[in-house]
Amino acid sequence: MKVKDLMDTNILKIYPDFTAKKTVELMYKRKRFSTAVLDDEDRLIGWIMSLDLAILDDKTILIKDIMHPLDKIITLHENDPARDAVVKIVKHKVISIPVLNNERNVIGMVRNCDITKTLAKLYDIPLDSLFKTLQKEIKGITWEELMDASTIITKQTTNEEITAEEYEKKLKNTTFGQAIWACGGLEKFFAGLIKIGEVAIARKIARRK
Amino acid sequence: MKVKDLMDTNILKIYPDFTAKKTVELMYKRKRFSTAVLDDEDRLIGWIMSLDLAILDDKTILIKDIMHPLDKIITLHENDPARDAVVKIVKHKVISIPVLNNERNVIGMVRNCDITKTLAKLYDIPLDSLFKTLQKEIKGITWEELMDASTIITKQTTNEEITAEEYEKKLKNTTFGQAIWACGGLEKFFAGLIKIGEVAIARKIARRK
Known part of the structure; x- marks a missing residue:
């Protein structure tokens, strides 16, 4: 630009x-x-x-x-x-x-x-849209599997019990900007996403065997 | 905040x-x-x-x-x-x-x-710092393996031949903001990162066997 x-x-x-x-x-x-x-x-x-x-x-x-x-x-x-x-x-x-x-x-x-x-436009991207990219890129993973991986990582990092349905709802109502502020920075937000991706990929590979 | x-x-x-x-x-x-x-x-x-x-x-x-x-x-x-x-x-x-x-x-x-x-602070985070998070989170991956995975994905997506050393240098001189603009949006930038992470994880799992 x-x-x-x-x-x-x-x-x-x-x-x-x-x-x-x-x-x-x-x-x-x-x-x-x-x-x-x-x-x-x-x-x-x-x-x-x-x-x-x-x-x-x-x-x-x-x-x-x-x-x-x-x-x-x-x-x-x-x-x-x-x-x-x-x-x-x-x-x-x-x-x-x-x-x-x-x-x-x-x-x-x-x-x-x-x-x-x-600048604010970037902050307003819904998390939902980032997770859809995540699912699309990790080929062979279903949306349900991604939501399950997300609840596992949420439990591990925050000790919060959240269902896949609740997580999905939260994604729709949260923007990238809110998520960064809530996590305490871009790197931390990013670290959480990588963990979710890793769990999802590990399950995909395990399923293939 | x-x-x-x-x-x-x-x-x-x-x-x-x-x-x-x-x-x-x-x-x-x-x-x-x-x-x-x-x-x-x-x-x-x-x-x-x-x-x-x-x-x-x-x-x-x-x-x-x-x-x-x-x-x-x-x-x-x-x-x-x-x-x-x-x-x-x-x-x-x-x-x-x-x-x-x-x-x-x-x-x-x-x-x-x-x-x-x-708002501008977020854009000024060096890519270097995001990739260090990536390496830290995908436990058991070396920095060299991550750079190799990055050159493979760069070749696949842009057809550009780049060495691991050149890639590393580029990371240091590129900010998150520049990367988003260069990729054409947050989702696309994010998709590239996931691909790199996936290659790195697949290699880690292959190595363990």
């Missing part, structure tokens, strides 16, 4: 000879807390934030006199890996980052809320 | 009889784009954003006359699961959410950048 797959292309166009008043009105209307300032070919030349405008006493001032200069702006290139957007948002604690093409035109913005949405 | 483990407790205290001017100065100094308005016992009574202040012509106006009312504010309870913070940030596209205790005091704020940071 690249930055261009994450960005919002519906950008606000603010030019250096706009007054603060005109800029505030546009940002307020479009609910933008920060935005890029562009030259007449829509290349990035500055950055302006709602707080910079809120603090002003005189709103007839021009944007070019208060904008943050180019060398202070965090930017992304459209072909940067999406991961770079995450790293920059976290490191600089910014709300949004302008995305440039090779000509330095602003072609979009990566917003923190879009990043969160993308 | 709970909301209270994620929140920033360094909150800004804005009261309803503050002028817009005073509030802007405090928010500007502390770089807050939005903040809670509190009563005299620090309970949440309103919400104010930098854009609400930036749009004003008269900054002698009092906060109580422009703040967003209580029923329009997204909130979290300190004991809500951290996942609720993620869901609310994504759904409402907000920058931060006030966190309340049982008395409705504002005891912290969950900021979008803190959420991104927490």
